[in-house]
Amino acid sequence: MNIQFKKGVLELCVLAILHKKNCYGYELVHDISNSFAISEGTIYPLLSRLKSEGFVTTYLEESQEGPPRKYYQLTKTGKLFYNELKQEWITFIAGVNNIIKEGELIE
Amino acid sequence: MNRNEFLNSLKSQLIKIPESERADILYDYNEHFTIGIKEGRKESEIAASLGNPSVIAKEINANHMINKAEQSYNLTNTFSALLAIFGLGFLNLVFVLGPFMGIVGTLFALLVSGIAIAISGIALIIAPFLANIIPNLENYLSIHPAVLITSGIGLIAFGILWIIGFSYLIKLFYQLTIKYLKLNLNIILNRRNQND
Numbered sequence: 001m002n003i004q005f006k007k008g009v010l011e012l013c014v015l016a017i018l019h020k021k022n023c024y025g026y027e028l029v030h031d032i033s034n035s036f037a038i039s040e041g042t043i044y045p046l047l048s049r050l051k052s053e054g055f056v057t058t059y060l061e062e063s064q065e066g067p068p069r070k071y072y073q074l075t076k077t078g079k080l081f082y083n084e085l086k087q088e089w090i091t092f093i094a095g096v097n098n099i100i101k102e103g104e105l106i107e
Numbered sequence: 108m109n110r111n112e113f114l115n116s117l118k119s120q121l122i123k124i125p126e127s128e129r130a131d132i133l134y135d136y137n138e139h140f141t142i143g144i145k146e147g148r149k150e151s152e153i154a155a156s157l158g159n160p161s162v163i164a165k166e167i168n169a170n171h172m173i174n175k176a177e178q179s180y181n182l183t184n185t186f187s188a189l190l191a192i193f194g195l196g197f198l199n200l201v202f203v204l205g206p207f208m209g210i211v212g213t214l215f216a217l218l219v220s221g222i223a224i225a226i227s228g229i230a231l232i233i234a235p236f237l238a239n240i241i242p243n244l245e246n247y248l249s250i251h252p253a254v255l256i257t258s259g260i261g262l263i264a265f266g267i268l269w270i271i272g273f274s275y276l277i278k279l280f281y282q283l284t285i286k287y288l289k290l291n292l293n294i295i296l297n298r299r300n301q302n303d
Contacts (some may be wrong), residue, residue, distance in 0.1 A: 025135050026142040041158035044135045045166050052174050058131075066141050070134055 006038060011046060012089055015074065015082040018056060024069040047072060055081050108154040110140045120164035123187075124171055132167060165191075169292055177285050185281065188288050207284070214280060218273045225266025231259030 013032050017023060023031070025047060029040050050056045055078035060068040074082065108116075114133060121129045136157065143153040157163070172191040176184040189204065235252035 024138065024142075026139055029139075039158065040139070040153075040156045041163060044132070044139075045163065045170070047135070048132055048167065049170055052170070065145060067138070069142075070138060 006036065009089070010038065010042065011050075012082075012085050014043070014046060014050070015055070015078065015085065018072055018074045019079065019082050022071045022073045024071050028072070050078070054078070109150040110137075110144075110154065113140075113154045113157065113160055116160040117164055120161060121167060123168060128171075173285065173288055173292060176288070185284060188285070192288055192291055210280060214273060214277050218270060218277065221266050221269035221273060223266075224269060225263050228259045228262030228264075228266060231255050231262060234259075 010032070013035075014028060017028060017031050025043060028047075029038065029043050032038050032043075047056065051058065051072075055075060056072045057075055058070050058072055061071050063069050114137060117136060118129065118133055121132065124132070139157065140150065140153055144150065169188075169191040172184070172188040176188040189207070232255070234255055
């Protein structure tokens with residue numbers, strides 16, 4: 001898949017998954033990898049940026065295996081930001097799809 | 108590269124990040140290794156998939172400096188942010204820093220001249236009173252004291268307006284600089300991901 005596509009939507013994907021459930025970093029990488037391949041290193045700088053911007057917070061939770069895991073959770077402003085970004089995305093792909101469809105008609 | 112090498116390398120390059128924040132970042136990567144190993148992956152394999160620690164550190168540092176500059180308006184922070192971005196090897200030091208310093212210098216000089224105008228107003232107001240103390244000053248003051256005092260007040264008001272005006276301009280320039288740095292950071296990061 002085109003790298004530029006991925007780069008743009010990774011933030012939206014992370015927010016969408018965190019909107020559904022709180023996650024630890026590895027879990028996020030794993031969940032996204034189910035849909036498309038990502039480079040694992042890109043997720044943590046993204047998470048720490050979202051954290052410094054106040055869109056997510058973290059807390060530690062004990063796990064049966066090994067040390068406690070760091071969970072990421074959406075904040076109120078994070079939820080608002082997610083909804084905004086999602087709306088933008090929907091409008092955007094509708095526009096792109098329209099253009100593609102028009103192109104198909106000519107063929 | 109094994110787990111310790113990766114984490115030590117990352118840690119040593121994040122010295123400018125406050126201790127608590129650095130520990131927080133390292134916790135993530137350490138956890139990633141722990142879980143990955145539990146899933147049966149090799150340390151070297153996980154390190155490779157995470158990418159080069161220097162690249163990760165540079166990205167974190169640049170982000171940190173920009174955030175800092177954004178949160179508190181001061182020249183040192185802006186400067187650190189500029190330097191952090193230069194560290195990413197995108198902006199040309201001379202071409203950006205030259206004009207940047209030039210504009211900062213000009214704005215500062217204009218601000219100081221506002222202060223000078225206000226002070227000269229004060230001087231005009233107190234001049235008639237000084238005339239009583241300093242004997243020969245009277246000869247130079249052929250202007251009526253009332254005129255001196257009113258023009259003095261006028262000059263002070265003008266100086267203050269001047270200072271306020273340029274303070275706004277400086278703030279605006281500051282915000283534009285931060286925006287420009289952010290834009291550059293985004294371009295750099297996009298390029299890097301394209302090269303991966």
